Amino acid sequence: VSDGPNRWLPRPRFGYVDxxxxxxxxxxxxxxxxxxxxxxxxxxxxxxxxxxxxxxxMTHAFVYLAHGEVxxxxxxxxxxALLAGAAWLLVVADAARLAAGRPVPAVPERWARVxxxxxxxxxxxxxxxxxxxxxxx
Amino acid sequence: xxxxxxxxxxxxxxxxxxxPAPFADRQGRNPFVAYFSTWKLALIExxxxxxxxxxxxxxxxxxxxxxxFVSVSILQALFxxxxxxxxxxxxxxxxxxxxxxxxxxxxxxxxxGPALLLVGAVAGVVADFVVLFTMAxxxxxxxxxxxxxxxxxxxxxxxxxxxxxxxLIGLVPCGGFVALVWLPIVLxxxxxxxxxxxxxxxxxxxxxxxxxxxxxxxxGGSMMAGALKGLIPQHGxxxxx
Numbered sequence: 001v002s003d004g005p006n007r008w009l010p011r012p013r014f015g016y017v018d019x020x021x022x023x024x025x026x027x028x029x030x031x032x033x034x035x036x037x038x039x040x041x042x043x044x045x046x047x048x049x050x051x052x053x054x055x056x057x058m059t060h061a062f063v064y065l066a067h068g069e070v071x072x073x074x075x076x077x078x079x080x081a082l083l084a085g086a087a088w089l090l091v092v093a094d095a096a097r098l099a100a101g102r103p104v105p106a107v108p109e110r111w112a113r114v115x116x117x118x119x120x121x122x123x124x125x126x127x128x129x130x131x132x133x134x135x136x137x
Numbered sequence: 138x139x140x141x142x143x144x145x146x147x148x149x150x151x152x153x154x155x156x157p158a159p160f161a162d163r164q165g166r167n168p169f170v171a172y173f174s175t176w177k178l179a180l181i182e183x184x185x186x187x188x189x190x191x192x193x194x195x196x197x198x199x200x201x202x203x204x205x206f207v208s209v210s211i212l213q214a215l216f217x218x219x220x221x222x223x224x225x226x227x228x229x230x231x232x233x234x235x236x237x238x239x240x241x242x243x244x245x246x247x248x249x250g251p252a253l254l255l256v257g258a259v260a261g262v263v264a265d266f267v268v269l270f271t272m273a274x275x276x277x278x279x280x281x282x283x284x285x286x287x288x289x290x291x292x293x294x295x296x297x298x299x300x301x302x303x304x305l306i307g308l309v310p311c312g313g314f315v316a317l318v319w320l321p322i323v324l325x326x327x328x329x330x331x332x333x334x335x336x337x338x339x340x341x342x343x344x345x346x347x348x349x350x351x352x353x354x355x356x357g358g359s360m361m362a363g364a365l366k367g368l369i370p371q372h373g374x375x376x377x378x
Contacts, residue, residue: 016290019270020270020274023271026263054349109281109286112278113281113284115278116278119278120282
């Protein structure tokens with residue numbers, strides 16, 4: 001008796017997207033349960049010139065977002081909060097994809113280029129915002 | 138000459154033959170010889186190696202990176218253990234002169250030292266892999282932005298994976314500085330060769346994060362200069378407090 005054609009579908013391969021989803025999951029677990037904010041690492045740019053760099057505040061943004069404090073995460077680093085949100089959405093989306101046995105959707109190169117340019121613009125805007133308003137420190 | 142004949146175009150250059158890396162082709166060979174042959178090719182002759190290495194074997198590049206990370210972690214743990222034992226000997230000698238609380242603290246550190254070293258070594262390997270994949274992703278995204286990632290993520294991951302061999306250099310004195318200079322050179326040559334692109338585009342992708350950081354510093358410096366200028370008294374007048 002056959003279980004139907006799905007029985008013979010190849011199992012989804014553990015690919016690069018799954019690796020990045022695993023890294024994103026690890027970042028959530030660390031941000032949620034490891035007291036990373038106790039280890040204070042001074043940013044070289046802030047130490048020398050007194051101004052935050054483009055990635056300053058991202059650790060705080062990850063930690064606060066992992067604890068559900070969205071506004072505080074955005075205050076520390078809008079780009080960090082968006083990156084954390086996107087990374088953790090990737091975990092959920094990849095888990096759903098694996099559960100459904102779907103292949104990884106192909107991203108056209110043009111979309112990828114637009115995505116990278118948008119990401120860089122978001123980081124630049126976030127840095128400007130942090131420089132203007134100051135981070136949550 | 139009949140109509141429609143055009144000058145004969147020169148024949149296209151033959152596609153380079155792709156070969157497995159010695160480490161990927163290690164079946165039946167001494168694994169150490171295969172590892173160090175690959176190490177030498179990737180880091181001494183990156184142009185030749187990455188132009189001809191087979192790119193659909195990125196798993197071998199990741200295994201190469203794993204071997205490097207594990208070796209480095211074990212050696213670092215051994216160095217740390219030797220240092221810890223020396224420190225314990227010093228503390229034992231000072232034991233009679235130290236306050237009891239401090240002596241107890243040193244004893245407890247000595248008791249959990251091996252466990253800490255083991256946890257640190259395992260966490261170090263995991264962290265190294267996270268850095269490897271993050272670096273490969275950032276480099277590949279920047280290559281895509283510069284229209285230079287034509288041969289896919291496997292090519293970028295292969296170059297980054299085999300470049301991790303430089304971590305062994307970091308174990309010798311001053312090796313960290315040498316590796317810091319050597320790594321971008323290997324990455325630029327390797328990415329250009331693997332993706333069949335120009336070294337300019339590869340250099341743009343590899344150096345862009347560093348250049349952005351320098352721009353940050355320059356902008357910060359100019360802001361600081363502007364702030365200092367505001368504090369300097371003009372036309373001989375003094376500042377008002």
